Amino acid sequence: MFFNRERALLTGCLSLGAIALTFTEPVRAQTQQFAQVTSVSQLSDVQPTDWWFSALQSLVERYGCIAGYPDGTYRGNRALTRGEFAAGLNACLDRINELIAAGLADKVSREDLATVQRLQEEFAAELAALNGRVDALEAKTAELEANPLGLNATTSQIEFGLATGIFAASEPGDATNNATIPYELNIDFRASFTGEDVFQIRLQAREIDFFEGDPVGLIFGPDGSGAGSDINDDVNLEDTFYNFPLFNGRVNATFGLTDITPGDTFVFGVPFDALSDFADLPDATYDGVGDTTLAFTWEIVEDLFFISYGYGTDAASDSTFGSGFFAGPSVHAAEAAFSPADSLLLAVAGAFQAGGQGVGDSEEDFAAVSFGATWEISPTVIFSAWYARTFSEDDGTDDFDDFLVGFAFLDFFIEGSNGGFLVGSPDTAVFASIEDDDFDFPFLAEIYYTFPVTDNISITPGVYYITNADGDDDIIVGGVRTTFSF
Incomplete structure (x- = not known):
């Protein structure tokens, strides 16, 4: 049971992590337009015969923390690093927190919460590093928005x-x-x-x-x-x-x-x-x-x-x-x-x-x-x-x-x-x-x-x-x- 649920979370994190760490900030903005897919059918390279199809479908329907690449693909056969997994896990954590804050905690099962807690503990270092990286990217994005010509505002x-x-x-x-x-x-x-x-x-x-x-x-x-x-x-x-x-x-x-x-x-x-x-x-x-x-x-x-x-x-x-x-x-x-x-x-x-x-x-x-x-x-x-x-x-x-x-x-x-x-x-x-x-x-x-x-x-x-x-x-x-x- 744990293995299947972890594999499901892993599958969802694959796309999120790859996007978070692979593309530059301009592409990130493009990704955001495709981020929250509402159906697995939106991912052109995902077929019902794929072994991860049901897990992916469950994450889309239950939690909505799935994102594809800007070209509408999922690339499920791609290798996954710990950093990419941490990025995807972080996205799912944010989604779960949103559900809880919205009074929809009943949509999250105890087994899922236990799985997420164990994953959060195991990947604590990667999540901390990711948060720091996101903060740096947000600061850089704010600077670029304030200075569209690429000049340093302080100089x-x-x-x-x-x-x-x-x-x-x-x-x-x-x-x-x-x-x-x-x-x-x-x-x-x-x-x-x-x-x-x-x-x-x-x-x-x-x-x-x-x-x-x-x-x-x-x-x-x-x-x-x-x-x-x-x-x-x-x-x-x-x-x-x-x-x-x-x-x-x-x-x-x-x-x-x-x-x-x-x-x-x-x-x-x-x-x-x-x-x-x-x-x-x-x-x-x-x-x-x-x-x-x-x-x-x-x-x-x-x-x-x-x-x-x-x-x-x-x-x-x-x-x-x-x-x-x-x-x-x-x-x-x-x-x-x-x-x-x-x-x-x-x-x-x-x-x-x-x-x-x-x-x-x-x-x-x-x-x-x-x-x-x-x-x-x-x-x-x-x-x-x-x-x-x-x-x-x-x-x-x-x-x-x-x-x-x-x-x-x-x-x-x-x-x-x-x-x-x-x-x-x-x-x-x-x-x-x-x-x-x-x-x-x-x-x-x-x-x-x-x-x-x-x-x-x-x-x-x-x-x-x-x-x-x-x-x-x-x-x-x-x-x-x-x-x-x-």
Whole structure:
């Protein structure tokens, strides 16, 4: 009696064990579709004349713990290893436990339970090893599902981002306007060698034609293109850098190869997700000359006081005398940031640019200073403001000021949203050349609301209004931006 029942269990385990240990994970998924056969007739190579037919039929009808190969065969004459037997036994144990948990214990006879118990004791080592193997396979499967490209999530990843939309600009009272559909496509390759460092390569293609008379322009992502710029690019290498910790993480260093300015690595930031490029950091101290950059941030007192310094140049690859990384147009920038509370950050930054590459491509060297503050009034309301002053090399007639004040509202109406309202004076280089004592500084007001449609798609309607945009007329720019990220 025992021999026949053990042979029956052995027969059922043969197919289950062979499948569990012979095929790779993609085939395993295919096997699962065929796993629970409901009739022996589904196994094409099993005939009523086979000596194991009745045992196999009993296992199918009584316990349902029989599986065939993906091609619908059983392969009953194949040799059986102890490991394969343990895999099949484990499958039958799971099925018996399901029957007991479902209140169907009467379907399992005492003789069968005694047989299973003896088999479980004899194959205890193999079952333990199998469970460990299954756990490892499940972990590997989860990793593959999370990273379909086969990259290690802890060390490498690829991100895609596309920002586009439709925007229009007009002068108040003027019925004429113009609509445009710009775009910016980014492909980011990121890797980590130690788990604490970041190496990024970005491929970027974008086409952005700013409206005539708009001194600030649109911003797509973290790197706007500046006022009055027309960008019609093929695929270029952008935002390529290596960021790594030093001295037990107290110093954060960055080497930027292209399109990285010293200010990109500093501590102070703004919480806005607005349409205009002005709703960002002050250009004079954070977005000056850059491209190739060496910078660091030193956390002098943990979570309290930070000092940053950066050196950047636009001519690092120029091999002519009087140019290059150290001799070409360059900027020295520094920042001191103070966080007396988790919800408050204060910062002062300064920059000195030399080499005929000042703001607005001026031939003059200049210096700038800015002050910034960000206050998290509540988890959903953030206040942010900054003021910047630029000092020219001559008699000061080209000195100018910028300021920005605004509120960001997080999770407002919709979880994951970012709405905001801000005002400021975009006194950019467009106005620095105007020699008119009666000239009124331009004034900007902007409102926007970013809300998620899915985890990968967000939409941002918004509008900004600038007075004295070209020294005389006002201009209003509005539109809807759509951002895809995956």
